[in-house]
Amino acid sequence: MFKKILIANRGEIALRILRACRELGIKTVAVHSEADARALHVRFADEAVCIGPAAATKSYLNIPAIISAAEITAADALHPGYGFLSENAEFARICQKCNITFIGPSPEAMRAWGDKVTARENAARFGLPLLPGSAVLRDAAHAIEEAGRIGYPVILKASGGGGGRGMRIVRAASEMENNFAQATHEATTGFKNPDVFLEKFIERPKHIEFQVLADSHGGVWTLGERECSLQRRHQKVIEEAPSPALSAEKRQELGEVIRGAIRATGYRSLGTLEFIMDEDKNLYFLEMNTRVQVEHPVTEMATGLDLVALQIRAAAGEKIELPDTRPWGFRGHAIECRINAEDPKTFVPWPGLITEYHPAGGAGVRVDSGVYGGWRVPADYDSLIAKLIVHAPTRAEAIVRMRRALSEFIVGGIRTNIELHKQLLDNQEVIDGTMTTRTIENMLSAEKAKG
Numbered sequence: 422m423f424k425k426i427l428i429a430n431r432g433e434i435a436l437r438i439l440r441a442c443r444e445l446g447i448k449t450v451a452v453h454s455e456a457d458a459r460a461l462h463v464r465f466a467d468e469a470v471c472i473g474p475a476a477a478t479k480s481y482l483n484i485p486a487i488i489s490a491a492e493i494t495a496a497d498a499l500h501p502g503y504g505f506l507s508e509n510a511e512f513a514r515i516c517q518k519c520n521i522t523f524i525g526p527s528p529e530a531m532r533a534w535g536d537k538v539t540a541r542e543n544a545a546r547f548g549l550p551l552l553p554g555s556a557v558l559r560d561a562a563h564a565i566e567e568a569g570r571i572g573y574p575v576i577l578k579a580s581g582g583g584g585g586r587g588m589r590i591v592r593a594a595s596e597m598e599n600n601f602a603q604a605t606h607e608a609t610t611g612f613k614n615p616d617v618f619l620e621k622f623i624e625r626p627k628h629i630e631f632q633v634l635a636d637s638h639g640g641v642w643t644l645g646e647r648e649c650s651l652q653r654r655h656q657k658v659i660e661e662a663p664s665p666a667l668s669a670e671k672r673q674e675l676g677e678v679i680r681g682a683i684r685a686t687g688y689r690s691l692g693t694l695e696f697i698m699d700e701d702k703n704l705y706f707l708e709m710n711t712r713v714q715v716e717h718p719v720t721e722m723a724t725g726l727d728l729v730a731l732q733i734r735a736a737a738g739e740k741i742e743l744p745d746t747r748p749w750g751f752r753g754h755a756i757e758c759r760i761n762a763e764d765p766k767t768f769v770p771w772p773g774l775i776t777e778y779h780p781a782g783g784a785g786v787r788v789d790s791g792v793y794g795g796w797r798v799p800a801d802y803d804s805l806i807a808k809l810i811v812h813a814p815t816r817a818e819a820i821v822r823m824r825r826a827l828s829e830f831i832v833g834g835i836r837t838n839i840e841l842h843k844q845l846l847d848n849q850e851v852i853d854g855t856m857t858t859r860t861i862e863n864m865l866s867a868e869k870a871k872g
Contacts, residue, residue, distance in 0.1 A: 429499055431481060433805070540708055549706040550703065576622040577618075629666070629697070632692075643679050644726065663754070676749075694706065713729060723812065762806050780809075809842075
């Protein structure tokens with residue numbers, strides 16, 4: 422097992438990793454920007470190193486500074502969390518070259534599954550269902566040609582992208598040229614990769630993802646699915662496990678195909694395969710995230726597993742001792758709400774001083790957060806300040822518990838999206854489990870129309 426892990430991240434995920442390390446008996450190193458000098462992950466770690474000013478490009482994305490911090494503290498492993506450098510294959514290669522274990526997949530596996538076009542090729546090779554789509558597009562004329570073959574509407578996607586950037590819906594050939602230019606520009610600026618491709622666009626999809634874990638001894642597990650349909654501008658807002666739309670038969674059938682694909686490509690670590698479900702409940706592979714997900718706590722609460730500890734143990738070369746259960750059994754139902762520092766009407770980020778902080782508690786409630794009363798939320802990073810997770814025997818009971826937990830979650834001094842979560846849990850589509858990726862957009866549009 423590792424003796425010391427450097428956590429190359431901030432906020433709630435840095436604290437989450439730190440806690441797992443502490444329970445495994447591993448020393449920790451926190452890196453931080455100048456803006457995060459008083460952050461909780463800095464306070465609780467065994468050692469801390471400042472790696473630069475507030476701007477992420479000069480701190481949390483500064484590879485030489487992070488590697489130097491690992492070397493001067495004699496860290497033998499590095500956990501990247503999510504975001505920042507977590508899916509940067511070159512960073513993983515540099516860690517490898519410096520004899521620092523990167524807690525995640527190999528650079529080769531990251532490239533094979535992290536690039537969307539290559540991932541589609543892998544998916545097709547191993548029998549995962551795919552939406553009609555294209556290879557990398559040469560130009561707008563090629564895009565129009567391919568869209569004619571696939572059939573409108575289509576969606577342009579950045580090959581190396583994620584988080585909704587580099588994505589454009591195109592409903593007619595006349596819209597292609599402008600959308601192609603915008604998508605390639607976003608892909609270039611956001612991911613340093615101008616490649617885009619096309620997929621058939623589903624009008625009212627559900628978004629469902631499967632959690633996988635693999636060790637270096639041939640063990641591969643699919644740990645069930647998460648429902649992530651409640652999104653705004655391609656950003657997830659509420660997640661739950663299991664999905665109310667997926668049958669046990671479909672879970673088992675797709676889980677076996679996924680296991681085969683993961684094993685055949687030699688993938689080792691946590692990972693998440695994302696799918697969309699159409700109106701006829703057909704599932705289609707979208708992409709793979711080669712890291713721990715923001716929403717991993719819902720799987721932890723619904724399975725009783727510590728995914729971060731398992732990820733660390735797999736990276737250390739341990740043989741993971743888990744039952745070879747197919748499909749993995751859930752124990753009840755879990756829901757996660759992402760609490761963001763943002764204006765509830767405009768969704769503009771709302772950094773500032775937290776004057777009061779009272780997270781929810783009680784039976785079946787978990788809060789993952791890196792903030793506290795007196796902490797100033799920086800303007801330099803993502804607006805996520807907390808994840809509120811609940812667990813209950815049934816989905817209906819979990820919804821009731823989440824409503825209760827939201828009602829007692831107090832954040833003073835800044836604005837948050839807590840009211841949006843309350844509205845969503847009263848939405849009939851959410852109550853019925855029939856929500857799609859359009860639900861939030863439709864709800865907000867209806868409210869706007871009412872004035």
